[in-house]
Amino acid sequence: MSKLAQLQAALAALDPEHLEVLDESHMHSRGLETHYKAVIVSPGFAGLNAVKRHQKVYASLGELMNEVHALALHTYTPEEWAQQGAAPKSPTCQGGH
Numbered sequence: 001m002s003k004l005a006q007l008q009a010a011l012a013a014l015d016p017e018h019l020e021v022l023d024e025s026h027m028h029s030r031g032l033e034t035h036y037k038a039v040i041v042s043p044g045f046a047g048l049n050a051v052k053r054h055q056k057v058y059a060s061l062g063e064l065m066n067e068v069h070a071l072a073l074h075t076y077t078p079e080e081w082a083q084q085g086a087a088p089k090s091p092t093c094q095g096g097h
Helices: 003-014 050-067 078-084
Strands: 018-023 035-041 070-076
Touching (some): 003 035, 003 050, 050 070, 070 078
Parallel strands (some): 035 070
Antiparallel strands (some): 018 035
């Protein structure tokens, strides 16, 4: 199973209404399967600040976090997602060889 598929499967534990996991490694210089972006919309984020939401995500990923160099998280409640409609675009890598 690819790293992308593993991340998607682990994040499904958050019971998301919307889940996107993108491999953005091609935008960076550290190699394949190293940089990811996750957009997660879950009612389970209601009432939680960004830190608590991210902690829930990290807990669901467990040991997988040791295999990822970078993970950009965009976490929303369904209401926030209805207003936002899209996650911000990822920045272009500035180097870091």
